[in-house]
Amino acid sequence: MTEGPRGAVGYFVHHQGRGHAERAAAIANRLIDCRPVTLFCARSDIFPALDPRIERIAIPSLFEAEGTAPPRLDAMPTPDTLHCAPVGWPTITRAVAAITAWFDDAAPALFVTDVSAELGQLARIASVPHVAVLQHGDRADPGHMASYAAAAGLLAPYHADLEQPERPRWMQAKTHYAAGVGVDMTALPTREAARARLSLSQDADIVLVLAGGGGTGTPTAPLTLGARDDAGAQWFTIGTIASEWHETPPGNLRHMGWVDNPQDWIAAADRIVSSCGNTTVQMVCAAGKPWIVVPEWRYFDEQLCKADALARAGVAAVAPHWPAHAGRWRALWDEARAIVPERQRAMVHDDAAERAARWLDHLATDLWAGAGVGRRDRQASEGQVTE
CATH class of the missing domain: 3.40.50.2000 (Glycogen Phosphorylase B;)
Structure with a gap:
C-alpha cells in the first residue's frame, strides 16, 4: 500500500x-x-x-x-x-x-x-x-x-x-x-417562521417530544401525565412512539408521527423532551431550549453515559427514567428553565x-x-x- x-x-x-x-x-x-x-x-x-x-x-x-x-x-x-x-x-x-x-x-x-x-x-x-x-x-x-x-x-x-x-x-x-x-442547523428558522410553516399558533406554549429512530419508540404513558398537568401548553410528539392500554390521553397531546422537517418543529417549540441520541443532542443544543433528557436503553449504557455528560456540562435536565407523576415533571421543568441557551449552542x-x-x-x-x-x-x- x-x-x-x-x-x-x-x-x-x-x-x-x-x-x-x-x-x-x-x-x-x-x-x-x-x-x-x-x-x-x-x-x-x-x-x-x-x-x-x-x-x-x-x-x-x-x-x-x-x-x-x-x-x-x-x-x-x-x-x-x-x-x-x-x-x-x-x-x-x-x-x-x-x-x-x-x-x-x-x-x-x-x-x-x-x-x-x-x-x-x-x-x-x-x-x-x-x-x-x-x-x-x-x-x-x-x-x-x-x-x-x-x-x-x-x-x-x-x-x-x-x-x-x-x-x-x-x-x-x-x-x-x-x-x-x-x-446542519445553520438554516434553523426563527420561532415565528417555523410556527407559520407548521400552522401553529404564535402565542401557544409548545412542548415538543422528540422521539428518535434508533429504538422501539418513546413511551407515551409518561407523556400523558406531563401533558395533563401542563394544561396551558400544547404537547406534540414527532417520531416513533409506543402507547399502552392504560393511558388516559389528554386533549393537549398530539402525535404527529415521523416528519421530514424536525428542525422546524424544534425551532417552533418553547420546551423540548427527548432521549439523547447523537443527532437529537446536536439539534436541540443548536436551537438552545429548556430541555429534559430521558436516556433510552442502549448497548454499553451509551445514552446513560451521554446523559451524565449533558448534566455535567449543564445543558440538559436529566431524568434517569420517565417521570411517573406530575410532581416529577414540574421539578424537571424548573431545572430545564434554568439552562443557559448560549451554553447549549456552544456544544455545536x-x-x-x-x-x-x-x-x-x-x-x-x-x-x-x-x-x-x-x-x-x-x-x-x-x-x-x-x-
Whole structure:
C-alpha cells in the first residue's frame, strides 16, 4: 500500500438509526474533494444527499442472521476481545470478504469505522490504518479498548466538554472532537417562521417530544401525565412512539408521527423532551431550549453515559427514567428553565464536518509520508518487479 498520500478512505457505516449515516455523509461530502471515498453500509436509504463521486458498496448486515447457524456453532462463547462475532453466519463472511477485497484492490490510506470494534481490529490485522468513531458508554472492555489502542486516531462526534472523564489520556490525545457533525442547523428558522410553516399558533406554549429512530419508540404513558398537568401548553410528539392500554390521553397531546422537517418543529417549540441520541443532542443544543433528557436503553449504557455528560456540562435536565407523576415533571421543568441557551449552542460547531474531513485528510497524509522509501512497493508484491 504505497500509492501515496492521496489514497482512498474507506468508511464503514452502521445502519441502526440515522446518526451514523448523517455524520458519515457530512464528512464524506467534504473529504471527497481531497481524496476518493468509499462507504460501506447494509442500507442505502438512510443517507442524506451524497456527492456522486462517493462510491457506495452494499454489504450484508453484520448484526442480523440469514438463516440459522448449526447449534454447536451458535452455542460457541464470544471471547472478551469481541462483541458481535457469532460463528456460522454467511452474511458476516460475505461482508468481511467485501471489505478485505476492497482493501487489497484500493490500497486505502485509511479506514473509518462508525461503528464496529471488530472491523477496526480487522483493518489493523489487514495492515490498514483505521480511525474509530467514539460513542459514549461504558466501553472499557477488552474489545473496545483493543480497537481504540490499535487505531491511528479517534473521531468523537461531540464537543470535548461532553467527553467522559474516565477516558484515558492516551485516548483523548489522539481524539478529534467534531462538535455537531452531521447536523446542519445553520438554516434553523426563527420561532415565528417555523410556527407559520407548521400552522401553529404564535402565542401557544409548545412542548415538543422528540422521539428518535434508533429504538422501539418513546413511551407515551409518561407523556400523558406531563401533558395533563401542563394544561396551558400544547404537547406534540414527532417520531416513533409506543402507547399502552392504560393511558388516559389528554386533549393537549398530539402525535404527529415521523416528519421530514424536525428542525422546524424544534425551532417552533418553547420546551423540548427527548432521549439523547447523537443527532437529537446536536439539534436541540443548536436551537438552545429548556430541555429534559430521558436516556433510552442502549448497548454499553451509551445514552446513560451521554446523559451524565449533558448534566455535567449543564445543558440538559436529566431524568434517569420517565417521570411517573406530575410532581416529577414540574421539578424537571424548573431545572430545564434554568439552562443557559448560549451554553447549549456552544456544544455545536457549524463547520464540524469540514474540520473532521481536514483532520482525516491530514492524518492520512502524515501516516503515509515517505511511503515507499526503503520498501517494496505494490508492484513488487504483485510480481511486476524483479530483484
